[in-house]
Amino acid sequence: MNLKKWTLLYILIPLFLLVSIFSFNFIIDPYSITPYNILNIPNKFARDDR
Amino acid sequence: MLFNSYEFIFLFLPVAFGVYFFLNAKFSPLSAKIWIIFASLFFYSWWNINYLPLITLSILVNFFISQALMDKPRSKKFYLLAGLTFNIGLLGYFKYMDFFIKNLNWGFNTDIPLLHLALPLAISFYTLQQIAYLVDSYGGLVKERNFLDYTLFVTFFPQLIAGPIVHHKEMMPQFSSLEAKVINYKNIATGLLVFSIGLFKKVVIADTFAKWASAGHANTEVLNLLEAWATSLSYTFQLYFDFSGYTDMAIGIALLFNIKLPQNFNSPYKSTGLIDFWQRWHMTLTRFITTYIYKPFLKSLGKISFEKAMFATVFTMFIAGLWHGAAWTFVIFGILHGLAIAINHYWKKTKLKLHIWLAWFITFNFLNLSFVIFRAESIEKAINIFTAMFTGTFILNYRWYDKLKFLDGHIEFGAWMQHVQGDKYTLLAIIFSFILTLGLKINSTTIIPILQFNKLTLFVGTLMLTFSLLKLHQVSEFLYFNF
Secondary structure, eight states: OOHHHHHHHHHHHHHHHHHHHHHHHHHHOTTOOSSOOTTOOSOOOOTTOO | OOTTSHHIIIIIHHHHHHHHHHHHHHSOHHHHHHHHHHHHHHHHHTTOGGGHHHHHHHHHHHHHHHHHHHHOGGGHHHHHHHHHHHHHHHHIIIIIHHHHHHHHHHHHTOOOOOOOOOOOTTHHHHHHHHHHHHHHHHTTOOOOOOHHHHHHHHHOHHHHTTOOOOOHHHHHHHHHOGGGGSOOHHHHHHHHHHHHHHHIIIIIIIHHHHHHHHHHHHOGGGOOHHHHHHHHHHHHHHHHHHHHHHHHHHHHHHHHTTOOOOOOOSOGGGOSSHHHHHTTSSHHHHHHHIIIIIHHHHHHTSSOOHHHHHHHHHHHHHHHHHHHOSSHHHHHHHHHHHHHHHHHHHHHHHTOOOOHHHHHHHHHHHHHHHHHHHHOSSHHHHHHHHHHHHHSOOEEEGGGHHHHGGGBTTBEEEOTTGGGTOOHHHHHHHHHHHIIIIIOSOOTTTTGGGOOOSHHHHHHHHHHHHHHHHTGGGOOOOGGGGO
């Protein structure tokens, strides 16, 4: 792998993972942290993991 | 601005980097240099802009005195004295004045009010670097005299706040070098990887230990034996991973700009003696105090003898201790280390050999105990921890009672690590850190020349970086920001 490609991937992979994790958390919002429920999920987790 | 903050990683660093190489490519290296000085001063002022006039004044005064030292050799003693008085005076006023007044009030039963001055950020670091420049100007050892290069040598943001303590000879030629002005992908790749290692050390390892160390030091009166050992070991590992993590980040960031900072740590907890330790721990501080305090002081004592050299060692370590902070705990820490180095030298003279593991065991335990004094808020609190470490009650986790009930009557069972806010992971984290600091043949600095940029390093590096970035919301300051 050449250095330029390695460097670009090194910057892009964490960015992609971070954006994915934050987006997933926002869309699913398993603990109802936000006031939104984009996917209309009826039952979410309680904050004490039940 | 902290290295481990979103605003630094996603805004400041990309902008500083991008504009620097854009100006180099499209305009002139001079404009890029001015930009990086501006960016460094912005980075410095982020905490408190009130500190900015002080660092600017310090740079201007030191630069003009150094020029006078080189241009007016007949009055160079006067200028050196003026420069040293200015620097030590500045450091003394801002860092040690309240400590001095407190002791004066205590010793002479006076009631002089304290000044309550806020310690200007990085003053201990940039003062040392500039003293070295002045002394070398006096000795005729300075070749680089460009004002912008000098300003950049003092303010270059990766090393500005907490070192490594750089020397003008290794930095100023790099700032004027052509190599620094073009994008170098090898340096960028290496820099990113070393930065990620440092960030991981800081936010994942050091900050985990910080919670236990702080809780233990806040509850020194009630610690049991295991909690006291957990407190001391947690701080010993926190200090190392925090400071070496910061240094790795600084080295990594500087590499993005094609600047090589000196190595500051070399697996210090593998040391088998105190002399060995100070050659591996905060190496740039050791270099400074050896060149600019120990050697001139020893020379001033006249004909060199072993006893005089040991006296100079203890004196130098006393200064090094005091440099860390204005408190008796730091003075005791410095003197203890000075005495231990002297004992180490004496032992070497006897030519007696210790088994390497015994030597390591003595050294590590001395360090662990001395870091209790280094971290403690007062000598009384340090004594509380020592008392608990050696005479405290041995309390095992009550959850293990069923398996270990044959020990009932000999040891107590109770809440596990309650006063250090610890859990089942405290012991595991300590064992893991021993493996990490003792078991690896390489460290984050020695790995640089042998790094391979392949899928494995990409996977491990991005994993560490992503995991660290996810933990950034729990930022805490670096320990060495306080010194």
